[in-house]
Amino acid sequence: MTTLRLDRINKFYGAVQVLRNIDLDIAQGEFVSLLGPSGCGKTTTLRCIAGFETVDQGTIFFGSRDMTRAMPEHRDLGMVFQSYALFPHMTVTENLSFGLEVRKIAAADRARRIAAVLEMVRLTGFEKRFPRELSGGQQQRVALARALVIEPSVLLLDEPLANLDASLRDDMRFFIRDLQRRVGITTIYVTHDQSEAMVMSDRIVVMNRGVIEQCGPPREIYERPASQMVAGFIGQSNTVPGRVAGRENDTYLVETAEGPIRSLGPDGLSGEVRVMIRPENITTDPGGGTAVPAANMLAGRVVKSVYQGDGCILGIESAGGTAFTTNVRADSPLGAGAAVIIGFDARQAWAIPA
Amino acid sequence: MPSRRQFLAAMAAASATLPFAGRLRAQTPFVIPTYGGTWAKFWEETLVPGFTAATGTAAQIDVGLGKDFVSKIRAGGDASPYSVFMGNENIAATLRAEGFFEPLDMSKIPNAAGLYDGLLNANNSGLRAIVSPIGLAYRTDMVQTPPKAWTDLWDNPEFAGRIGLYQIGNTGAQLFLRMTGKLFGSGDTDMDTAFAKVKELLPFTQASWSGEVAASLMRGDVAIAPVDWTEILMLQDKGAPVEIVVPTEGVLSYEQSFNIVATGDRKDEAHAYINYLLDPQVQSNMADVFYTSPANREAVVSDALKPRLPIQGDAMSKIVRFEWDSYVDIAAEVADRWNREIG
Amino acid sequence: MTGAPSPAIASRGGAQRPVWWLILPALVLLVCFLVLPYVSIVVMSFREASTRAVYGDGFTLEHYTTVIADPFIWGIVWRTLRTGLIVTVVTLLLGYPVAYHLARTRSRWASVLYIFVISPLLVGLVVRTFAWLIILSNGGVANNALKWAGLIDRPIQLLNTPLGVTIGLIHVFLPFVILPLLGNLQAINPEVAMAGRSLGASRLQTFLRVTLPLSMPGIQAGSILVFVLSISAYVTPAMLGGSQGRTMAVLVVQYLVDSFRWPAGAALAIFMAAITLSVIAVYLRLTARAMRRLP
Structure with missing residues (x-):
């Protein structure tokens, strides 16, 4: 069941088009992330949904109702802002009570709901504190509680973790995800952090320059990127330029400077492509016939090795001049200057239209 | 904490410059107070150059209202910024009552002999040289x-x-x-x-x-x-x-009363200035520029102005005056x- | 950066001795230009009056007792306070929307509006007031416009009335309420108001419950500034007020400059300063209550 649908949304700032034909269906209870670099239009999209930005063309449906022109206060949304936007002159309870009071909820009911939500975000006992008396993480949770206590139909989160310490950020990811599952609320989450989107989302919408580049579950986004932008933005990737030379079953044969590479790819691919291989899918072996056989094997030389604690990052230049990056165990014998054979399976290579 | 000695030393250093400042004052220019607008313009362009040419005394003007001059003379205590005061007679009377003026030395103002009756105060305490x-x-x-x-x-x-x-x-x-x-x-x-x-x-x-x-x-x-x-x-x-x-x-009639400021230090120049103001030619000039009635009998009013300026010559007696000192x-x-x- | 400063930095900061002499220039200026004149005015206000000297030999409370017992003076005090109050309220009502708009707009016309706002300050006060003198006179633009609009058939007296003074002061002091408010409103996170809307509050509800309380410091600063300036304004009431619109500042100058009554004038000035101070003290108490929850 669809709770929210964007139908060909276009938006301009003067002559600049900031959103181009945005189509998006979001199902009940789904956690969707809008992911992309800054200026890609993800926050603008969220603000269009919230009603803080007007839409120039297109329609926004909440269920079956056209809400394109509705005022923000009539959209039944909960929103968490990047700055938290807590009311600095109100206590935690008053912050939470605000949305309930304007909804004319009776005092007893308000108290019960506030207590329940505060317990949910583990802030019981902080009722009388002012926002300035709370840590960043606590403020974050108050903002979340304030958005949830009104029991909105959709929860909008605008880079809510951007201002938190790295360690706290990891905790909050799982906290928010877990909370969202328990409450079962449809959630749209804006972030520029791909790993955040990866661990939290049911679906990720990758945006770039006002258009949706790709929309799908995290695994699909990561393993089957639709464009170079997506491949580059999500995780680490190695790419080899080439040209489709043929197809056997589901495997393309791509002619590259490194020789022919076998790779999967979307149907109907032809002409110039780039073959993408994730670093973790590359095997490395010192030469001398010890290499594990793989569909694609390239000779190269290690140009640098950076110790990372849990392993080393190897920079390898192949015979054809392509730079590869991969990870090896910290005790790997491969050091700078060493000859190496890199291998990867055709199933772990993905061809993208160039 | 700054030591008391440091502070006292600073004070002493500051006060050491004071006598020097006192000596500087002696060379202050002769300051003539006058009013703004067309008055300042006439004083700057005509009167002061004429005065300097006639007496050899350099002078500069200070523009304000008669009341401002009063405040400055009062605030000056025993060192007035002016040696001559100009203002309406009722304002001059205030300062006179407070003892800031001294009588004119008529021997230094020969042109005063031509004044119309009533323009010289009793006891030479002041005289009115500009009459509107x-x-x-x-x-x-x-x-x-x-x-x-x-x-x-x-x-x-x-x-x-x-x-x-x-x-x-x-x-x-x-x-x-x-x-x-x-x-x-x-x-x-x-x-x-x-x-x-x-x-x-x-x-x-x-x-x-x-x-x-x-x-x-x-x-x-x-x-x-x-x-x-x-x-x-x-x-x-x-x-x-x-x-x-x-x-x-x-x-x-508005009558500009001229007085010698007792606390001023350029009294000779002040007398010379008053005398120059009463010069028949200067009085005629002012009549042409300001349509004032000459205070000096010797001053000539141009034929063009005569019909427009009924209060001049013998008609000066039509001016009703009051006593201001009390x-x-x-x-x-x-x-x-x-x-x-x-x- | 978060967390406590490292001990190294803390101890170095602690070892640095305060450079006391850096405040000396400000202190000297303060004493010379604020304290000394005030002291001399206070002393002057207790001097005996005299017409045979600038002031008499002895000291007296007479000027104060006369002023306090004089309903005529209280009438002018009341008129002055009332004018200040009206000017403050009207400039707040007119200035708040302008400041709010300036704080939120991203339009390139904002700088034009900003210049517009401070434009009253670009022309000398006397010149501005002279312009109002022309506008407000019986045959002036204001009366002609009202006549043309059919609202009046004979000129209404604007010049030489408290209304004329109020109009002139509002124009002159509008920037003084807009600028502090603008600074204050710009410092308020715009997302806070958006949060109010997202929680279901209308524009008005959000303004009343969120933006307005948060802008209290700007309102306080701006209104005190305008109130004090209005009460002590001289040029505008002197030029536009005549005798009907005469304020305490004009009366004080009249005492000091026209009537040469330095002791009585000084007492009048101190008396008005005391009243102004008490009004502001009360106002500060009231507004402090409204702001006690602000960070």
Whole structure:
């Protein structure tokens, strides 16, 4: 069941088009992330949904109702802002009570709901504190509680973790995800952090320059990127330029400077492509016939090795001049200057239209 | 903490420069106080260069109002910034009463011999060298029967509600009040009668200075007002439909009183300056520029100006004057009473 | 950076001795230009009056007792306070929307509006007031416009009335309420108001419950500034007020400059300063209550 649908949304700032034909269906209870670099239009999209930005063309449906022109206060949304936007002159309870009071909820009911939500975000006992008396993480949770206590139909989160310490950020990811599952609320989450989107989302919408580049579950986004932008933005990737030379079953044969590479790819691919291989899918072996056989094997030389604690990052230049990056165990014998054979399976290579 | 000794040393260093500052003062230029606008312009371009050429004394002007000069002389304590004071006689009287002036040394002002009667104070305590008579001015296009006497202000119903008067801060108002007391009461200090009669003229427009009276006349807010010839002749030069008459009871007059400041240090130059002001040629010049009535009998009024300037020569006797040296005791009271009773 | 400063930095900061002499220039200026004149005025206000000297030999409380017992003076005090109050309220009502708009707009016309706002400050006060003198006179633009609009058939008296003074002061002091408010409103996170809307509050509800309370410091600063400036303004009431619109500042100058009554004038000035101070003290108490929850 669809709770929210964007139908060909276009938006301009003067002559600049900031959103181009945005189509998006979001199902009940789904956690969707809008992911992309800054200026890609993800926050603008969220603000269009919230009603803080007007839409120039297109329609926004909440269920079956056209809400394109509705005022923000009539959209039944909960929103968490990047700055938290807590009311600095109100206590935690008053912050939470605000949305309930304007909804004319009776005092007893308000108290019960506030207590329940505060317990949910583990802030019981902080009722009388002012926002300035709370840590960043606590403020974050108050903002979340304030958005949830009104029991909105959709929860909008605008880079809510951007201002938190790295360690706290990891905790909050799982906290928010877990909370969202328990409450079962449809959630749209804006972030520029791909790993955040990866661990939290049911679906990720990758945006770039006002258009949706790709929309799908995290695994699909990561393993089957639709464009170079997506491949580059999500995780680490190695790419080899080439040209489709043929197809056997589901495997393309791509002619590259490194020789022919076998790779999967979307149907109907032809002409110039780039073959993408994730670093973790590359095997490395010192030469001398010890290499594990793989569909694609390239000779190269290690140009640098950076110790990372849990392993080393190897920079390898192949015979054809392509730079590869991969990870090896910290005790790997491969050091700078060493000859190496890199291998990867055709199933772990993905061809993208160039 | 800064030590006390350091502090005292700093104070000593600062005070060491003081005697030096005192010596500097002795070389201060001769400062002539005068008014702004056309006055400052005339003083700067004509009068001061003429004075310097005639006496060899360099001078600079300080522009302000007579009241400002009073404040500066008072604030100067025993070291006035000026050695000569210029201001209306009633203002000069205040400073004189407070002991800031000393009598003129008439031997240093030979030109004073030509002064019209009444322009030299008793005991040579001061003299009036610039005279701007005040008559009754009116809008020729707004008044059917031109005024002939001060009493017309009360008697002619067409003036009711269209009269402009100076407000009490201006010497003109005090002159008018005293004239009213003289006309209707026991004398020019009969303030009870004066206030009662002036109240009969309410409502009237009040102006702080002649320029404001002129502006009210031009706007038509006011059809008749006591103003000086200087202001009205300048309006006529611009083509304004205004006329000014000599009331039968005589005219009032703004008279610039010149005095030697006892606490000044350039008294010889101050006398020379007053003497230069009374020079017949200077007096004629000022008549041409300001339409003032020459204070010196020897001064010639040009034929072109004569018909426009009725108060000159023998007609100088039509100026009604009051005694101000004792008035200073009631001046503040009169001003306060005006505020309360007239507004 | 978060967390406590490292001990190294803390101890170095602690070892640095305060440079006391750096405040000396400000202190000297303060004493010379603020304290000394005030002291001399206070002393002057207790001097005996005299017409045979600038002031008499002895000291007296007479000027104060006369002023306090004088209903005429109290009438002018009341008129002055009332004018200040009206000017403050009207400039707040007029200035708040302008400041709010300036704080939120991203339009390139904002700088034009900003210049517009401070434009009253670009022309000398006397010149501005003179312009009002022309506008407000019986045959002036204001009356002609009202006549043309059919609202009046004979000129209404604007010049030389408290209304004329109020109009002139509002124009002159509008920037003084807009600028502090603008700074304050710009410092308020715009997302806070958006949060109010997202929680279901209308524009008005959000303004009343969120933006307005948060802008209290700007309102307080701006209103005190305008109130004090209005009460002590001289040029505008002197030029536009006549005797009907005379304020305490004009009366004080009249005492000092026209009537040469330095002791009485000084007492009048101190008296008015005391009243102004008490009004502000009360106002500060009231507004402090409204702001006690702000960070």
